[in-house]
Amino acid sequence: MSVRLPRRPNLSRAAAIVALFASAAGVSGCAQIGDSVPSAFADPAKYDLYDCKQLETERKNLTSRATDQEKLMAKAETGVGGTVVSEMVYRNELISIHAQQRLADQAWRANKCHESPPDTPAAAAPAAPAPGATGPRAPRGLVH
Numbered sequence: 001m002s003v004r005l006p007r008r009p010n011l012s013r014a015a016a017i018v019a020l021f022a023s024a025a026g027v028s029g030c031a032q033i034g035d036s037v038p039s040a041f042a043d044p045a046k047y048d049l050y051d052c053k054q055l056e057t058e059r060k061n062l063t064s065r066a067t068d069q070e071k072l073m074a075k076a077e078t079g080v081g082g083t084v085v086s087e088m089v090y091r092n093e094l095i096s097i098h099a100q101q102r103l104a105d106q107a108w109r110a111n112k113c114h115e116s117p118p119d120t121p122a123a124a125a126p127a128a129p130a131p132g133a134t135g136p137r138a139p140r141g142l143v144h
Contacts, residue, residue, distance in 0.1 A: 042099035052113035062101045069094045
């Protein structure tokens with residue numbers, strides 16, 4: 001006579017599913033941190049010694065980096081499992097950029113900086129003389 005041990009595959013499978021959901025719930029709390037923790041992702045004293053010109057350049061660079069990062073995240077979300085990839089690969093960098101932007105903006109306000117006026121192309125470059133206004137030219141075929 002053979003002895004059969006009771007099998008409990010449903011119990012172990014259910015325990016694995018519960019553990020999976022519990023870990024997913026725990027990790028989802030990390031996504032809620034968002035942009036509320038700037039000091040963890042950026043040096044608070046980084047922009048203290050910047051002047052207005054440096055801050056203006058840095059703010060433009062940070063805005064460009066944030067836009068590029070958001071485009072990468074949007075592109076990643078179009079694929080299969082893209083939301084997970086987007087969050088795991090790109091979110092921390094975007095949070096870091098936003099934290100740096102806030103710190104740069106605080107330094108901008110503390111230094112009482114103002115946007116520099118955009119350069120006008122006509123005022124920046126001297127007017128080029130019209131062709132033929134400088135005098136007669138030698139014929140092109142002659143070599144001196």
